[in-house]
Amino acid sequence: MSLLELDGVKVHFPVKKGVFFDRTVGHVYAVDGVSLKVEAGQTYGLVGESGCGKTTLGRAVLRLVDITGGEVVFDGTDLAKLPDEEMRKIRHRLQMVFQDPLGSLNPRQNIESILSEGMAAHGIGADQEERRTRIKKILAEVGLPANALSRYPHEFSGGQRQRIGIARALVLEPDVIICDEPVSALDVSIQAQVINLLEELQESKGLTYLVIAHDLAVVRHISDVIGVMYLGSLVEEATSDALYAGPRHPYTKALMSAVPVPDPDVEDRRERILLHGDLPSPASPPAGCRFHTRCPWKQETRCATERPELTVVADGHRVACHFAAEIEAGTVERTRATGIEAVTDTAPEEQ
Amino acid sequence: MSLLSVDALSVTFAGHGTGRGAGRAGRATKAVDGVSFDVAEGQVVGLVGESGCGKSVTALALMGLLPRKGVSVGGRAEFDGADLLSMGEKKIRDLRGSQLAMIFQDPLSSLNPVVPIGVQVTEILTRHRGLKGEAARKEAASLLDRVGIPDPDRRLKEYPHQLSGGMRQRALIAMAVACAPRLLIADEPTTALDVTIQAQILELLKELVDQEGTALLMITHDLGVVAGLCDQVNVLYAGRAVETAGRRELFAHPTHPYAHGLLGSIPRLDAPRGEPLRPIRGSINDKIAWADGCAFAPRCDFYTLQCLTGTPELTEPRAPGHQVRCVNPVLPADRSADAAEVSS
Numbered sequence: 091m092s093l094l095e096l097d098g099v100k101v102h103f104p105v106k107k108g109v110f111f112d113r114t115v116g117h118v119y120a121v122d123g124v125s126l127k128v129e130a131g132q133t134y135g136l137v138g139e140s141g142c143g144k145t146t147l148g149r150a151v152l153r154l155v156d157i158t159g160g161e162v163v164f165d166g167t168d169l170a171k172l173p174d175e176e177m178r179k180i181r182h183r184l185q186m187v188f189q190d191p192l193g194s195l196n197p198r199q200n201i202e203s204i205l206s207e208g209m210a211a212h213g214i215g216a217d218q219e220e221r222r223t224r225i226k227k228i229l230a231e232v233g234l235p236a237n238a239l240s241r242y243p244h245e246f247s248g249g250q251r252q253r254i255g256i257a258r259a260l261v262l263e264p265d266v267i268i269c270d271e272p273v274s275a276l277d278v279s280i281q282a283q284v285i286n287l288l289e290e291l292q293e294s295k296g297l298t299y300l301v302i303a304h305d306l307a308v309v310r311h312i313s314d315v316i317g318v319m320y321l322g323s324l325v326e327e328a329t330s331d332a333l334y335a336g337p338r339h340p341y342t343k344a345l346m347s348a349v350p351v352p353d354p355d356v357e358d359r360r361e362r363i364l365l366h367g368d369l370p371s372p373a374s375p376p377a378g379c380r381f382h383t384r385c386p387w388k389q390e391t392r393c394a395t396e397r398p399e400l401t402v403v404a405d406g407h408r409v410a411c412h413f414a415a416e417i418e419a420g421t422v423e424r425t426r427a428t429g430i431e432a433v434t435d436t437a438p439e440e441q
Numbered sequence: 442m443s444l445l446s447v448d449a450l451s452v453t454f455a456g457h458g459t460g461r462g463a464g465r466a467g468r469a470t471k472a473v474d475g476v477s478f479d480v481a482e483g484q485v486v487g488l489v490g491e492s493g494c495g496k497s498v499t500a501l502a503l504m505g506l507l508p509r510k511g512v513s514v515g516g517r518a519e520f521d522g523a524d525l526l527s528m529g530e531k532k533i534r535d536l537r538g539s540q541l542a543m544i545f546q547d548p549l550s551s552l553n554p555v556v557p558i559g560v561q562v563t564e565i566l567t568r569h570r571g572l573k574g575e576a577a578r579k580e581a582a583s584l585l586d587r588v589g590i591p592d593p594d595r596r597l598k599e600y601p602h603q604l605s606g607g608m609r610q611r612a613l614i615a616m617a618v619a620c621a622p623r624l625l626i627a628d629e630p631t632t633a634l635d636v637t638i639q640a641q642i643l644e645l646l647k648e649l650v651d652q653e654g655t656a657l658l659m660i661t662h663d664l665g666v667v668a669g670l671c672d673q674v675n676v677l678y679a680g681r682a683v684e685t686a687g688r689r690e691l692f693a694h695p696t697h698p699y700a701h702g703l704l705g706s707i708p709r710l711d712a713p714r715g716e717p718l719r720p721i722r723g724s725i726n727d728k729i730a731w732a733d734g735c736a737f738a739p740r741c742d743f744y745t746l747q748c749l750t751g752t753p754e755l756t757e758p759r760a761p762g763h764q765v766r767c768v769n770p771v772l773p774a775d776r777s778a779d780a781a782e783v784s785s
Binding site (some may be wrong): 139140236238247248249250261264275278279280281282283285286305306307308310311312326330331344347348350351352354355357358360362364365367368373388401432433434 | 491492587588589591594605606607635636637638640641643644645660663664665666667668669682690692702703704705706707708709710711712713717718719720721722724725730735740
C-alpha cells in the first residue's frame with residue numbers, strides 16, 4: 091500500500107462568459123486523468139513544461155484547488171471526498187514548499203510568527219515557549235541561525251528564504267512534502283545547497299516528497315521515480331535511471347534531448363529532437379493522443395483518433411503511446427523533421 | 442581583427458548621496474569592474490555568471506542603453522574601429538538596430554503591448570532600411586517566416602499577448618536580424634522559455650551565426666547552454682571576469698575555484714544518480730570589493746590570507762589563452778579540489 095495514491099484525478103476549470111449570468115462556455119482541462127503512486131520515504135518527481143498541469147496536480151493533492159473527479163488516497167483516506175474541517179486537520183501531514191520564496195512569505199510577519207502560526211492552528215506545542223524551542227531546533231536543521239526568529243523575510247537572501255519555506259513545512263511534522271519548483275528561482279550555486287538540504291532532511295526524517303519541476307536534470311538528481319506530464323496527463327513514468335537510460339515516449343525523448351548538459355563533448359555529439367510549434371491550449375486539447383500535433387513519429391492510424399492509456403512496458407515503466415514498441419524496435423519511421431527544419435519550416439500542418 | 446573589442450569596461454552606479462542615513466544605498470555601486478573581451482565575426486562569445494555579476498549591465502553599456510545620469514561608464518569598446526562608449530547618442534542610434542542588435546530575456550515586456558507585431562517589425566525596416574508600405578510589410582512577413590512563425594501575414598496583425606512565449610521570442614529575433622546586424626547581443630534569450638522551445642531558439646541562433654557570420658555575444662547563467670553554443674567563455678563574478686577560456690578548455694579544466702565550484706554544483710542529466718552535488722557555500726551578497734582582494738574569497742574553499750591582499754591579476758597558470766584571476770587556482774596537482782566536501 092502506497093502512502094499517496096492518485097487514481098484518475100481530474101481538475102477542470104470552467105471558462106465563464108457573460109455579464110449578468112455566468113455561462114460556462116467550456117473547460118480548461120488542466121489535469122485530465124492522472125493515476126500515480128508515491129511510496130513512503132521516496133521522492134516522486136513530476137516534470138513537464140509550463141501549462142502541462144503539474145502545479146495544478148500538486149495543489150489538487152492538498153485540495154488547494156477543487157478536484158473534479160478521481161481519488162487522492164493518502165494513508166488510506168480519500169482526500170477528495172473529505173469534509174473541509176477533516177481536510178484541514180489532516181493538512182499538517184501534507185505540506186507544501188512553494189516556488190517563489192519571497193512571494194510565499196508574509197513580508198509583515200517575522201520568522202517566528204510565520205513558523206508558529208501553523209503550529210498554533212494545528213495544536214502543536216502547548217504554548218509559545220514550547221513552539222519556540224521546536225522552531226529553533228528546525229531552524230538549525232535547515233541551516234539558519236537562531237537569531238533569524240525576530241527577523242523579517244526581506245532580510246534574507248533567496249536561498250535562505252527557501253530554507254524558511256522548508257522550515258515552515260517541517261515544523262508541522264509532515265509525512266509528505268510537495269515541493270513546487272523548489273529551486274527554480276535560485277542561482278545555480280544556491281540551488282545545489284537547497285537540493286542537498288532536501289535530501290539530507292529526507293534521510294534524517296524519512297520524508298516523502300512529491301517534487302514538481304520543469305528542470306529535468308534537477309528532477310533526475312533528486313527523484314526515485316519520475317512522471318512526465320504533457321497537457322494534463324502522464325505520458326511516461328519510470329524510475330529515474332530507467333527513464334534516463336531509455337525514454338520510450340516521443341515527448342520524453344524530445345524533452346531529454348533538449349536539456350543542455352554542461353559538457354561540450356556531450357553537446358556536440360548529441361542529436362537534438364526539435365519539436366514543431368508550441369503546446370496546444372489545454373482548453374481545446376487535440377483529440378486522440380494529445381501529443382500527436384507535434385509528435386515526430388505520428389502515424390496515420392490511431393494517433394489522431396484514439397487516446398493512448400498508460401501501459402506497462404517493463405517493470406515499473408509505464409508509457410502512453412500506441413507505437414512505443416514499434417518506435418523502440420525501429421519499425422516505424424519518423425514522419426516529421428526533427429532538425430532545424432522543424433523550427434524554420436512554416437508550412438501549415440494538417441490537423 | 443575582432444569586430445568588437447572591449448577593454449577594461451567599468452560601470453558605476455552613483456549612490457543617492459552621502460548624507461545622514463544614506464547607508465548602503467548611499468554608496469556608489471561598481472556593477473562592472475574592468476571587463477575585457479573580444480568578439481570576432483562568426484564567433485559566439487559567452488558571458489556567464491549568476492545574478493548580480495554584471496553580465497546584463499555589460500550588454501546595456503555596449504548598446505548605449507544605460508541612463509546617462511547617475512551612471513559612469515569607463516574603458517573602451519571598439520566596434521569596427523569606433524568606440525561605442527564615447528559615441529554620441531545620434532551616432533549610436535544609427536548603429537543600434539542596423540549593425541548592433543539585442544534580444545532581451547523577457548519577450549513580453551520588450552514588445553509594446555498596444556502595437557501590433559507588424560508595426561513593430563516594419564518600424565525598424567523604415568528607420569534603417571528606408572522600406573515603406575507594402576514593401577516593408579512584405580519584408581516583415583518574410584522575416585517572421587524565416588524565424589519559423591507560421592502564417593506570418595496573420596501574425597503581423599496580432600498583438601504581443603496573442604502570441605505564445607516562444608513565438609514572441611522569435612518575433613524579437615526577427616526584429617533583431619531585420620537589418621542583418623554584424624553583432625547580436627542575446628541577454629538570457631531562453632531563460633523564460635520551456636526547454637523544448639529553448640532548443641528551437643538556440644538552433645535558430647546557431648543557424649544565424651553559421652549562415653550569416655553574425656558575431657553573437659551570449660549572456661546566460663546556464664552553463665549547459667554555454668557548452669553547446671559558445672566558442673569562447675568569460676565567467677564573471679561580482680563585476681569581473683574570473684576565468685576566460687575556450688569552451689572545451691573551460692569545461693575540461695575549470696581552474697578558478699568559482700568556475701570549478703559552479704560546475705560541481707549543477708545537477709547533470711547524464712550524471713549517475715546518487716552522485717552528491719558540491720555546492721558553493723554562502724551567497725553572492727557577502728561580497729568584498731575587488732580592490733581589497735578577491736571578491737570570491739568569503740565563499741572559496743581554497744582561500745588563504747594572500748587572497749585578501751590586493752586585487753588578483755589575470756594569469757595563465759594552466760594553458761596559454763586560458764586566463765584565471767586567482768592566486769590559488771585549482772590545478773591538476775591539487776587533489777584537494779576533488780575531495781573538497783562543502784558543508785552548506
